[in-house]
Amino acid sequence: MxxxxxxxxxxxxxxxxxxxxxxxxxxxxxxxxxxxxxxxxxxxxxxxxxxxxxxxxxxxxxxxxxxxxxxxxxxxxxxxxWPSDPSILPSQPYDRASARFWAQYVDDKCFGSLDAVAGAKDDEGRKAAAGKLMECLGILEETFQKSSKGLGFFGGENIGYIDIACGTLLGPISVIEAFSGVKFLQEETTPGLMKWAERFRTHEAVNPYMPSVEELVAFAKQKFSIQ
Amino acid sequence: MxxxxxxxxxxxxxxxxxxxxxxxxxxxxxxxxxxxxxxxxxxxxxxxxxxxxxxxxxxxxxxxxxxxxxxxxxxxxxxxxWPSDPSILPSQPYDRASARFWAQYVDDKCFGSLDAVAGAKDDEGRKAAAGKLMECLGILEETFQKSSKGLGFFGGENIGYIDIACGTLLGPISVIEAFSGVKFLQEETTPGLMKWAERFRTHEAVNPYMPSVEELVAFAKQKFSIQ
The missing domain is CATH 3.40.30.10 (Glutaredoxin)
Structure with missing residues (x-):
C-alpha cells in the first residue's frame, strides 16, 4: 500500500x-x-x-x-x-456489474469501431466501420434512455462510472466528424446522447481537462501529417 | 436487483x-x-x-x-x-487494482496471442505469435513469483481473482501444445506457473468443471474439422 x-x-x-x-x-x-x-x-x-x-x-x-x-x-x-462521497460506481452489486459491463463495451466495441473508422484503408472499409460505430452509439443511446431515467447521466442525476467511460468517446468522435463530415451523434438517432454529451463536456469535473474540438483536430492533423 | x-x-x-x-x-x-x-x-x-x-x-x-x-x-x-468469505478479490484498493490489471492483461494480451497462434496463416506468422505468447507467459511468471510469495497462488495461499483469470489459459494452451508440439509452459522458463497450473487444475473449486486435455483436443478437432 x-x-x-x-x-x-x-x-x-x-x-x-x-x-x-x-x-x-x-x-x-x-x-x-x-x-x-x-x-x-x-x-x-x-x-x-x-x-x-x-x-x-x-x-x-x-x-x-x-x-x-x-x-x-x-x-x-x-x-x-477515496471512499468518501460522491461514489463513482453505484453501490448495489447488479448496478456495479452493469456499469462495468457498459464501460467495457465502450472500450472494446466503441473504441474498436472508432479505430476501424480512423484506420480504414478505403471508402468501403470506412463506410462499414462507420456503420458499426453508429450501431454501437445506437446501443449506448438505448442504454442511456433506460438507465438515466430522465435524470441526465447514465446512473441518474450524478456523473458516474459509465459517464466517465463514455465521455472519452466524445473527443475522438468530434475529430472523426470534423475530418469525415459525417455526424455520428445526431438528433434523430441519438437525441439522449446529444444532450448528455453537452452536460458531460460542461460538467465542472470534466470541463477543465477536456480539450476543445479545434485543439484535437489541430493535434490530429499534426500527428498524421495532414495539411 | x-x-x-x-x-x-x-x-x-x-x-x-x-x-x-x-x-x-x-x-x-x-x-x-x-x-x-x-x-x-x-x-x-x-x-x-x-x-x-x-x-x-x-x-x-x-x-x-x-x-x-x-x-x-x-x-x-x-x-x-455473496460477500461472505472466501473473498475472491483482495480487500485493499491497491491489491484490487493489481488483480484487475493482471486479469485484463490475461484477456487482452495472453488471449490475444493465443488467438494469433491459432489463427496464423503460415509458419512465420505462427512463430511470431508463439513468441509473443511465450513473452506474455514470461511476464505472468514474473508476476506470480512476486505476488504469490511462495504461497501457491497469485494472491497468496488461497485461489483468487488472478488465478481464476489465468486459469482459463490452461485449456487453450494445452490444446495448442497438443497440435503444435511446442511446449509453452516449461520448467526452464515458467517453473512457478508449471506448479501453479497443477495446483489450479486439481483445486476442488476447479477440478469438476475443467475438461481434460483429451476432451478439449477432440473438441477442437471436431470444431475445425481436423482429421
Missing part, C-alpha cells in the same frame, strides 16, 4: 483515457500533481516506462509508492482508495 | 470463460442450475440471446430477474453479491 499520500498523474492532454483519471480525481477532490507526457513517438519518459513497464502508456496514477495503470482500473481504484 | 434468489449459469463445457463463473460460484458455495449451451454455429438458444443480447455469448449468470454477462464481470459480481 501507499506509504505516503502524494498523488501524481502521468497523462497527455489529448488522451481521452487520461481524462478518465483526472475526472475521477476531481470528483473525489483529490489534489495531485499532473505530469504531461508529450506525444513523441518512440520516446517516452523514464517515469512512464518505470511506472507502467507492461504497457508504457498513459494514464498512470502514482499514489505514494505504487502505480496504477489502465484508465478504467484507475477510476475504480480512485473510488475505492 | 434480483427479486428472487434462483441462480442459473449458461455455459459451455469447453468454454474457458464459462469456467470462471463456475469456479467463482463454487468458491462461494452458491447452488445454481447449470445450462449447457451446445456449441453449434449460428444457432444459439433463445435464453442466451435474451439474457446476453449485446454479445450473445456464454457465460451468463442469471440471478433472479437479472443477467450478468462477461466472465470477469461475473466473477466480480459473485464476489460482491
Amino acid at each position: 501507499a506509504q505516503n499520500d502524494t498523488v501524481k498523474v502521468i497523462g497527455s492532454w489529448s488522451s481521452p483515457f487520461a481524462l478518465r483519471a483526472r475526472v475521477a480525481l476531481h470528483l473525489k477532490s483529490v489534489k495531485y500533481e499532473y505530469l504531461d507526457e508529450p506525444y513523441v513517438l518512440k520516446s517516452k519518459s523514464e517515469l512512464l516506462i518505470k511506472s507502467n513497464p507492461i504497457h508504457k502508456k498513459v494514464p498512470v496514477l502514482i499514489h505514494g509508492d505504487v502505480s496504477i495503470c489502465e484508465s478504467l482500473n484507475i477510476v475504480q481504484y480512485v473510488d475505492e482508495a | 434480483a427479486q428472487n434468489d434462483t441462480v442459473k449459469v449458461i455455459g459451455s463445457w469447453s468454454s474457458p470463460f464459462a469456467l470462471r463463473a463456475r469456479v467463482a460460484l463454487h468458491l462461494k458455495s452458491v447452488k445454481y442450475e447449470y445450462l449447457d449451451e451446445p456449441y453449434v454455429l449460428k444457432s444459439k438458444s433463445e435464453l442466451l440471446i435474451k439474457s446476453n443480447p449485446i454479445h450473445k455469448k456464454v457465460p451468463v449468470l442469471i440471478h433472479g430477474d437479472v443477467s450478468i454477462c462477461e466472465s470477469l464481470n461475473i466473477v466480480q459480481y459473485v464476489d460482491e453479491a
Whole structure:
C-alpha cells in the first residue's frame, strides 16, 4: 500500500483515457500533481516506462509508492482508495456489474469501431466501420434512455462510472466528424446522447481537462501529417 | 436487483470463460442450475440471446430477474453479491487494482496471442505469435513469483481473482501444445506457473468443471474439422 499520500498523474492532454483519471480525481477532490507526457513517438519518459513497464502508456496514477495503470482500473481504484462521497460506481452489486459491463463495451466495441473508422484503408472499409460505430452509439443511446431515467447521466442525476467511460468517446468522435463530415451523434438517432454529451463536456469535473474540438483536430492533423 | 434468489449459469463445457463463473460460484458455495449451451454455429438458444443480447455469448449468470454477462464481470459480481468469505478479490484498493490489471492483461494480451497462434496463416506468422505468447507467459511468471510469495497462488495461499483469470489459459494452451508440439509452459522458463497450473487444475473449486486435455483436443478437432 501507499506509504505516503502524494498523488501524481502521468497523462497527455489529448488522451481521452487520461481524462478518465483526472475526472475521477476531481470528483473525489483529490489534489495531485499532473505530469504531461508529450506525444513523441518512440520516446517516452523514464517515469512512464518505470511506472507502467507492461504497457508504457498513459494514464498512470502514482499514489505514494505504487502505480496504477489502465484508465478504467484507475477510476475504480480512485473510488475505492477515496471512499468518501460522491461514489463513482453505484453501490448495489447488479448496478456495479452493469456499469462495468457498459464501460467495457465502450472500450472494446466503441473504441474498436472508432479505430476501424480512423484506420480504414478505403471508402468501403470506412463506410462499414462507420456503420458499426453508429450501431454501437445506437446501443449506448438505448442504454442511456433506460438507465438515466430522465435524470441526465447514465446512473441518474450524478456523473458516474459509465459517464466517465463514455465521455472519452466524445473527443475522438468530434475529430472523426470534423475530418469525415459525417455526424455520428445526431438528433434523430441519438437525441439522449446529444444532450448528455453537452452536460458531460460542461460538467465542472470534466470541463477543465477536456480539450476543445479545434485543439484535437489541430493535434490530429499534426500527428498524421495532414495539411 | 434480483427479486428472487434462483441462480442459473449458461455455459459451455469447453468454454474457458464459462469456467470462471463456475469456479467463482463454487468458491462461494452458491447452488445454481447449470445450462449447457451446445456449441453449434449460428444457432444459439433463445435464453442466451435474451439474457446476453449485446454479445450473445456464454457465460451468463442469471440471478433472479437479472443477467450478468462477461466472465470477469461475473466473477466480480459473485464476489460482491455473496460477500461472505472466501473473498475472491483482495480487500485493499491497491491489491484490487493489481488483480484487475493482471486479469485484463490475461484477456487482452495472453488471449490475444493465443488467438494469433491459432489463427496464423503460415509458419512465420505462427512463430511470431508463439513468441509473443511465450513473452506474455514470461511476464505472468514474473508476476506470480512476486505476488504469490511462495504461497501457491497469485494472491497468496488461497485461489483468487488472478488465478481464476489465468486459469482459463490452461485449456487453450494445452490444446495448442497438443497440435503444435511446442511446449509453452516449461520448467526452464515458467517453473512457478508449471506448479501453479497443477495446483489450479486439481483445486476442488476447479477440478469438476475443467475438461481434460483429451476432451478439449477432440473438441477442437471436431470444431475445425481436423482429421
